[in-house]
Amino acid sequence: xxxxxxRAWYKEMAVYQVWPRSFADGNGDGIGDLKGVLxxxxxxxxxxxxxxxxxxxxxxxxxDYGYDIADYRDIQPEYxxxxxxxxxxxxxxxxxxxxxxxxxxxxxxxxxxxxKKSIEDPDGPYHDYYFxxxxxxxxxxxxxxxxxxxxxxxxxxxxxxYYLHLFAVEQxxxxxxxxxxxxxxxxxMRFWLDMGVDGFREDVITFISKKEGLPSSPYYFPIGxxxxxxxxxPHLDEYLSEFRHDVLDKYDCMxxxxxxxxxxxxxLHHIAEGPDQQLNMMFHFxxxxxxxxxxxxxxxxxxxxxxxKVYTRWQKDLYGRAWNxxxxxxxxxxxxxxxxxxxxxxxxxxxxxxxxxICQCGTPxxxxxxxxxxxxxxxxxxxxxxxVSTHNNYKVARSLLGEKKAMDLVHYASRDNARTPVQWSAExxxxxxxxxxPWFYINPNYTEINVASQENDPDSILNYYRKxxxxxxxxxxxxYGSYEEYYKDSGDLYVYGRxxxxxxxxxxxxxxxxxxxxxxxxxxxxxxxxxxxxxxxTCGAVNNGFTLRPYECRVxxxx
Ligand code: NOJ
Numbered sequence: 404x405x406x407x408x409x410r411a412w413y414k415e416m417a418v419y420q421v422w423p424r425s426f427a428d429g430n431g432d433g434i435g436d437l438k439g440v441l442x443x444x445x446x447x448x449x450x451x452x453x454x455x456x457x458x459x460x461x462x463x464x465x466x467d468y469g470y471d472i473a474d475y476r477d478i479q480p481e482y483x484x485x486x487x488x489x490x491x492x493x494x495x496x497x498x499x500x501x502x503x504x505x506x507x508x509x510x511x512x513x514x515x516x517x518x519k520k521s522i523e524d525p526d527g528p529y530h531d532y533y534f535x536x537x538x539x540x541x542x543x544x545x546x547x548x549x550x551x552x553x554x555x556x557x558x559x560x561x562x563x564x565y566y567l568h569l570f571a572v573e574q575x576x577x578x579x580x581x582x583x584x585x586x587x588x589x590x591x592m593r594f595w596l597d598m599g600v601d602g603f604r605e606d607v608i609t610f611i612s613k614k615e616g617l618p619s620s621p622y623y624f625p626i627g628x629x630x631x632x633x634x635x636x637p638h639l640d641e642y643l644s645e646f647r648h649d650v651l652d653k654y655d656c657m658x659x660x661x662x663x664x665x666x667x668x669x670x671l672h673h674i675a676e677g678p679d680q681q682l683n684m685m686f687h688f689x690x691x692x693x694x695x696x697x698x699x700x701x702x703x704x705x706x707x708x709x710x711x712k713v714y715t716r717w718q719k720d721l722y723g724r725a726w727n728x729x730x731x732x733x734x735x736x737x738x739x740x741x742x743x744x745x746x747x748x749x750x751x752x753x754x755x756x757x758x759x760x761i762c763q764c765g766t767p768x769x770x771x772x773x774x775x776x777x778x779x780x781x782x783x784x785x786x787x788x789x790x791v792s793t794h795n796n797y798k799v800a801r802s803l804l805g806e807k808k809a810m811d812l813v814h815y816a817s818r819d820n821a822r823t824p825v826q827w828s829a830e831x832x833x834x835x836x837x838x839x840x841p842w843f844y845i846n847p848n849y850t851e852i853n854v855a856s857q858e859n860d861p862d863s864i865l866n867y868y869r870k871x872x873x874x875x876x877x878x879x880x881x882x883y884g885s886y887e888e889y890y891k892d893s894g895d896l897y898v899y900g901r902x903x904x905x906x907x908x909x910x911x912x913x914x915x916x917x918x919x920x921x922x923x924x925x926x927x928x929x930x931x932x933x934x935x936x937x938x939x940x941t942c943g944a945v946n947n948g949f950t951l952r953p954y955e956c957r958v959x960x961x962x
Contacts, residue, residue, distance in 0.1 A: 413657035416453035428836035437483035451872035454501035471512035501601035534567035547629030552795030602657035612636030643681035667720035699816035727765025751954035922948035932959035
């Protein structure tokens with residue numbers, strides 16, 4: 404094994420993300436819950452993953468579906484109790500799976516005790532837990548806009564002050580410059596780690612330090628104005644290091660920080676291995692902008708070359724220095740087949756997309772439903788959507804582009820696309836709930852796209868994911884190997900190699916609905932390689948090449 408790369412359990416694992424409300428309903432009230440998760444632990448394990456990341460399970464008014472936390476030490480009653488959580492934790496551990504919690508500490512809910520007390524007693528200790536500021540005359544304290552659209556300040560009449568909220572109005576930002584807030588965060592971490600959880604996904608953690616004086620921005624965007632004043636802010640290093648040294652280092656745990664607008668250079672600052680490392684991995688967003696500018700509402704159309712460039716940069720810049728977190732879907736992203744794949748070639752493109760990212764160097768994360776190729780949903784009216792950011796972005800889009808285009812964007816970009824209930828079977832309500840009505844719309848395609856129908860089909864997307872994760876697990880070259888890209892100028896093919904000592908892998912992926920011819924790059928003799936995985940049958944090679952069929956993918960291994 405190459406000496407430059409250090410082994411770690413979090414590097415070898417694959418993670419399954421559960422967004423609890425839509426995963427599985429165990430008590431028949433129409434809402435996903437922990438009882439449902441418990442019943443599905445064997446299914447999750449059967450995928451070949453080693454850990455579960457739970458999107459927030461905590462007590463919350465659900466204005467942002469759990470990312471607005473009212474009590475960090477209790478479970479949302481709709482999802483169950485702390486004992487139910489402990490049963491899931493034990494069930495996961497018994498099956499050899501780790502459990503990762505979402506740590507949402509950039510903000511709380513406005514229903515959190517701290518926030519309520521910050522209003523009740525402006526001279527008390529909790530006022531400074533948040534960013535309360537006087538207005539400037541009739542104007543807000545600065546011109547920042549929420550990342551969900553609309554101003555980032557909300558006025559409170561009783562106090563004649565405004566509070567900062569970078570997300571929804573009901574999500575006031577915590578003031579991490581107050582050492583008491585950081586102590587609270589560390590206590591929350593200890594609470595869950597002592598219970599036995601194995602790590603955290605840290606929500607927008609790179610936003611927790613705001614520039615002193617909260618200056619106005621010289622730029623204006625309808626969404627996120629002022630972001631340069633808190634993205635990667637002045638004390639971020641200090642606060643993350645404090646969390647690591649005071650808490651995380653004392654446990655055998657892992658962290659992955661969510662980091663919008665992150666570059667490799669900045670990321671290395673936080674995740675490069677060594678004494679100054681602050682987090683184990685980071686979820687950056689650059690590869691999620693291959694069909695848009697920054698985020699999916701600024702839709703441009705998918706460009707494979709853009710995607711490849713980003714992937715190659717992250718693979719190369721981090722190799723031997725830091726570790727990638729790999730994902731193509733989560734609860735904030737529309738379904739990937741609608742974005743980077745092909746609905747016409749749904750099964751083929753789902754497998755190609757899976758191979759594309761899971762064979763890279765890093766820890767792969769798989770979002771619920773991704774493993775069966777779930778698709779976006781198109782609801783008739785914006786009123787049918789429940790996600791707060793969908794409504795805000797729709798309003799901005801409608802004012803700029805008109806109703807029709809705004810609605811097209813809702814269908815393409817809404818986070819609700821990823822939040823429809825998991826399609827377990829072709830039975831009533833897709834087997835998600837026994838209630839008459841699930842909490843949210845089920846995609847009508849569930850009669851065809853569901854877990855049960857794919858379980859027994861050896862060529863299903865579901866069984867492909869299982870084979871792919873097994874292949875990764877059994878071949879260290881796919882975990883720890885270095886990365887080299889070929890065919891860089893191709894707008895149809897994505898080809899890369901992985902190298903570890905004398906082992907090599909070649910990953911060949913087509914993103915075309917037409918046939919594309921391919922010759923293996925120098926150094927790879929296909930007649931000496933083993934075709935380890937493909938999404939088509941009868942995959943021969945002639946003269947060291949072959950013709951790829953629509954969205955065909957192949958993984959060759961060489962000794
Ligand atoms: C990122 C989370 O993934 C998203 O769902 C949430 O709305 C924001 N952070 C605010 O917590």
